[in-house]
Amino acid sequence: MRGSKLVPTLEGCPVGTTLTVIGGKWKGILLYHLLESPRRFGEFRKLYPEITPFMLTLQLRELERDGIVHREVYPEVPPRVEYSLTEFGETLAPMILFMKNWGEAHGDRLKDSRTRHAEEKPE
Numbered sequence: 001m002r003g004s005k006l007v008p009t010l011e012g013c014p015v016g017t018t019l020t021v022i023g024g025k026w027k028g029i030l031l032y033h034l035l036e037s038p039r040r041f042g043e044f045r046k047l048y049p050e051i052t053p054f055m056l057t058l059q060l061r062e063l064e065r066d067g068i069v070h071r072e073v074y075p076e077v078p079p080r081v082e083y084s085l086t087e088f089g090e091t092l093a094p095m096i097l098f099m100k101n102w103g104e105a106h107g108d109r110l111k112d113s114r115t116r117h118a119e120e121k122p123e
Contacts, residue, residue: 021066022092026051026059031089031096034069038084068092 022028026048033039033047044056060083063069068089074080085092 018095021063021068022095024059026055027063028096028099030056030059030063030083031068031085031092032100034083034085034089035093035096038072038082040080040082063089 022031029048030044033044041053041056041060044051045053060069060071064071064083067086070084070086070089072082072084074082
């Protein structure tokens with residue numbers, strides 16, 4: 001159908017359910033920083049200037065839609081908006097911290113493996 005989007009279902013594999021919520025390049029990173037404290041849009045942009053405003057907005061809206069992130073708009077001029085984890089979002093903390101620890105423990109190994117692979121030239 002024209003204009004419709006394929007929306008992944010939350011049925012079936014529990015890993016698929018989790019990846020539907022936190023999958024993608026940026027969601028895990030955003031969640032990791034929200035574990036520390038609420039963040040403003042501009043803070044995320046300063047931390048990761050390579051994320052486009054469009055993608056950042058999309059990822060935050062999806063996390064908000066799924067009840068993981070709360071968006072608070074303060075009645076100020078100019079408006080101030082903060083993003084924070086909901087109580088439901090905080091249930092992801094052990095998994096996000098596990099991914100952080102795994103990345104610290106194995107990041108060098110992956111970097112070495114990828115470097116070796118890139119240096120191998122097909123004949």
